Every structure is written in C-alpha cells, then in structure tokens.
Amino acid sequence: MKTDRSTNSRYGRVALVGAGPGDPELITLKGARLLREAEVVIYDNLVDERLLDLAAPDAERVFVGKMTSMHTLPQEEISTLLVSRALAGKFVVRLKGGDPFVFARGGEEMAALLAAGIAVEIVPGVTAAMGAAASFGFPLTHRDLAQSCVFVTGHLQDNSVDLNWPALAQTNQTIVIYMGITGLETISAGLQAAGLAGDTPAALIYRATWPAEKIYPCSLATLPETAHKYAVKPPALIVIGQVLTLISAGT
Numbered sequence: 389m390k391t392d393r394s395t396n397s398r399y400g401r402v403a404l405v406g407a408g409p410g411d412p413e414l415i416t417l418k419g420a421r422l423l424r425e426a427e428v429v430i431y432d433n434l435v436d437e438r439l440l441d442l443a444a445p446d447a448e449r450v451f452v453g454k455m456t457s458m459h460t461l462p463q464e465e466i467s468t469l470l471v472s473r474a475l476a477g478k479f480v481v482r483l484k485g486g487d488p489f490v491f492a493r494g495g496e497e498m499a500a501l502l503a504a505g506i507a508v509e510i511v512p513g514v515t516a517a518m519g520a521a522a523s524f525g526f527p528l529t530h531r532d533l534a535q536s537c538v539f540v541t542g543h544l545q546d547n548s549v550d551l552n553w554p555a556l557a558q559t560n561q562t563i564v565i566y567m568g569i570t571g572l573e574t575i576s577a578g579l580q581a582a583g584l585a586g587d588t589p590a591a592l593i594y595r596a597t598w599p600a601e602k603i604y605p606c607s608l609a610t611l612p613e614t615a616h617k618y619a620v621k622p623p624a625l626i627v628i629g630q631v632l633t634l635i636s637a638g639t
C-alpha cells in the first residue's frame with residue numbers, strides 16, 4: 389500500500405518513526421529531525437528516554453506502554469489517540485522501538501490513519517536483530533554459513549507458539565525469534581523434532597545495544613535451561629544458526 393503524503397493539509401500528519409534497538413545514536417537522521425519537529429510524541433517500551441529529549445520542551449509526550457509487561461495499551465486506543473491528535477492539526481511522531489514495520493503493529497496504525505484521511509510517513513529503524521548482530525559481532529547472513537535469515541515471532545495472541553517448524557529447521561539459515569522467551573521449550577523441541585540438530589549454536593540476547601545488554605551463548609537443545617539458569621527476561625531475542633560461531637572467531 390502506498391502511504392499518502394498529500395492528504396488534506398488542514399489535518400495534522402503522523403510519522404511512524406523507528407527509534408532503533410536501544411542505543412539512542414542508532415535512530416536515523418530523519419527520525420531525529422522529525423522528533424525535533426513533533427508537537428506530540430507517542431512512545432512505548434523500548435524507547436530510550438534520551439530520544440524524547442530531542443523533542444521540543446513543550447511537545448506533548450504520551451507514554452502508551454507498560455514497563456511490567458511487553459504489552460502496550462489496547463491497539464485500538466493507540467490508533468484512536470493518533471487519529472485524534474492528528475485531526476486536531478498536530479504533527480504527531482509515533483516513536484517505536486526498532487523498526488515500525490517489524491513486529492510493531494505499524495501496519496495497523498498506518499491503516500487506521502489512512503482510513504481517517506490522515507497523511508502518514510514511515511521512517512525505518514534498526515530492528516533488534518540487526519542491533520544484536522552488530523553489538524555482538526555476528527553477521528546475519530554469511531556466504532558459507534547462512535544464505536537466508538528469518539525473523540519470526542515466538543508469541544501469538546493466545547500465548548501459544550505455532551510456527552512452521554520444517555520451514556525454519558533449515559541448516560544454512562539464521563533464525564531470529566522475537567518475543568520468544570516464554571515459548572522457549574516449544575521452540576527448542578519443535579525445531580529439533582523438525583530435524584535441526586540439538587547442538588546447533590544458539591544464543592539468548594537481552595537488551596542489545598542498551599547499557600545492560602547481555603548475550604548467553606548456548607545450543608538449540610540447551611536454550612530452555614540457559615534461559616532458566618540466567619533468568620533471562622524480555623526484551624530478548626533468540627538467535628539460532630551457525631553464524632554464531634563467528635563471535636569468538638572475531639575476538
């Protein structure tokens with residue numbers, strides 16, 4: 389769908405801006421500029437407070453997340469808020485962790501805005517998988533080790549995990565699982581049952597690019613016990629694939 393940049397200028401406009409994975413320097417120049425111009429900033433978890441300082445002192449700041457869980461306000465309420473501020477003629481920046489179109493419900497927000505006749509601009513961000521790869525020094529693809537890389541969500545709305553195990557269980561592929569910590573047992577067992585070796589390198593990566601970032605290297609088989617042992621909590625990624633062997637090679 390083409391986003392509409394020419395819609396009725398009597399209304400405000402909205403930019404869905406990727407904040408990057410954590411380190412505030414990883415926002416794009418365009419994202420930073422739009423934040424400075426914003427009259428309203430709507431943000432949630434996983435956005436460094438220092439980014440909010442870029443906005444004008446009198447810009448309205450609205451937090452729509454909860455720190456206790458990874459769940460935000462009901463999506464409809466967020467969309468309603470975006471629409472109402474824009475209809476009031478404001479320039480709204482909707483700041484989202486990582487990239488707004490990667491497991492961030494940016495598509496739903498964009499649809500709600502376009503349906504209300506409001507111009508939407510999308511500014512990409514560095515998604516968590518890319519931040520983690522850069523921070524810990526492993527490539528997501530590699531000529532010899534991974535010809536493909538898949539980003540999947542390990543969390544469904546009903547809290548179950550239902551992934552296409554045979555499609556994922558490929559050698560020479562890097563798997564990055566977002567929101568998968570609560571489904572680790574199922575993920576580890578599902579991939580092994582579909583034929584991926586239990587000793588395939590794996591890692592749990594907590595808060596990549598934040599000061600508290602941590603990596604817990606393990607194997608596909610030991611993912612659940614590793615998460616348990618170190619009490620790994622969200623936000624964390626699960627990475628599986630031979631590219632992880634390059635971490636020590638580079639140090």
Ligand code: SAH
Pocket residue numbers: 409410434458484485486487488489490491492514515516517519520565566567568593594595596597598622623624625
């Ligand atoms: N739009 C975001 C993803 C939001 S979904 C992006 O593009 O990165 C939220 C999930 O992303 C978290 O549960 C976690 O799995 C992952 N995540 C986000 N930031 C992270 C970080 N800095 N380190 C590790 N995982 C992160």
